[in-house]
Amino acid sequence: MSKGAVQGPARRRSRRDRASWRERALAEIASLEYALERIKGRRFVATAQRSKLDGVARQLARAREAAADRSTWKAAWYGSDVDATWSNIHQVEVELLQVAPSGELKWWSADVLARVRQHLGAQDPRRRALEERLTSSGQKLLPEFRELAVRALKAANGAEESERARVRSFRNCLFGATLMMTCIAVAFAVWGAAQPGVFDMCFEDARRNERACPTGTALSSWDVLTVEAVGLATAALAGAASLRKIQGTTTPYMVPMSLMLLKLPAGAVAAVIGLLLVRGSVVPGLSDLDTPGQILAWSAIFGAAQEAVTHQVDRRGQEVLDKVRGGGRAFREPAAAT
Structure with missing residues (x-):
């Protein structure tokens, strides 16, 4: 040969x-x-x-x-x-x-x-x-x-x-924020598994005189991880829906994918913090969750609620991409468009 x-x-x-x-x-x-x-x-x-x-x-x-x-x-x-x-x-x-x-x-x-x-x-x-x-x-x-x-x-x-260079700097900021949120989510999961009482997400069912927890009727080391998994899945679904407004880019930096990755740990952290706020009676009318299904349902809601924060990041990302004027972009000036 x-x-x-x-x-x-x-x-x-x-x-x-x-x-x-x-x-x-x-x-x-x-x-x-x-x-x-x-x-x-x-x-x-x-x-x-x-x-x-x-x-x-x-x-x-x-x-x-x-x-x-x-x-x-x-x-x-x-x-x-x-x-x-x-x-x-x-x-x-x-x-x-x-x-x-x-x-x-x-x-x-x-x-x-x-x-x-x-x-x-x-x-x-x-x-x-x-x-x-x-x-x-x-x-x-x-x-x-x-x-x-x-x-x-x-x-x-x-x-x-x-x-x-501005697109690269924004992408690096997104990766840094994603890494920070991921570390927080992992810390919550490990801490909750080691000491379940610290993140007690169980509620008292007054009618049945028993507790309702994310994974059953008793406090478990899997409670925090379960809540985070539900919040992460809901954030992924909400993030996939938000991508319909994000345009692609000819730059070698994957800004839309970076925006999507940020939503995942943010949803997991938001689900844990949201349930802690409910348990602390910060949210009026939501202090009594009677079943594990209700607890997980509110975990999903709080996981999707991260979109209220990351939506502003999405808008900023689209603004950064709009300023990258490649060969296929129109010559129309922003002032003229206004």
Whole structure:
């Protein structure tokens, strides 16, 4: 068996294991490499310009290395592989625009204008100046506008990277909050199993003269865990229903899934705290729960009640995603929409 035949399946498995954003980045890098080779293949290229093109080739190599590399948890948390990939890609785009032949500038006008409109506000002076120049020249990027286009493209790329960084920061906050709520839920379950009397969730049935607990008629070490399980299941159901309002994202950060994960431990903790409030007669009219079924039913209600808190987090998450303006987003400005 040949060496190529052995490497073929391994290479295909490696490609299947890569995230979708890496495949998109590698496709963009391949397109830029083709554009670079086309410029370098021209007959008359100055020595200084050829040296600059060699530097662009090195940047593309760094971007390809970052996009093709396997990500670690630390790189995923800090976003170093994403930033390394797209920062180099964006810088290569700027460099190619600087060295592109004058005859090819007209092909850059639509791409540069689209990127600028997607990521720079309508009042940005660089965007307004570029739009005015292109309007006066019939949407053609003339050589005398090259420096302005370069500055506008660089600013738009910086804005895009900032949008992606905000999404990553929000995702990290969600993971931190989810971890904290999970630790609290686990602590409640372990503490309740070790000392059931601390989280006494049993109620007195005056008619039958007996106790009603989440798992029967006697205090049990499984009471807290049972209540948390019911609250978690109800929170999962409520969270699945809330996802209908959450749009997807082209960023490599799973914000909708992070929002969903936060609801699960929040529902478990809310169920325990809610029953403790009922047992402490904080909620008028709910101090007497006669059967285990009623106790578990109220656990479900309190588990779903976490939606009142996490709903605000969902709204904030959608606002963060709305500010990420990818290539498929409309050019309509928020002010115009209002």
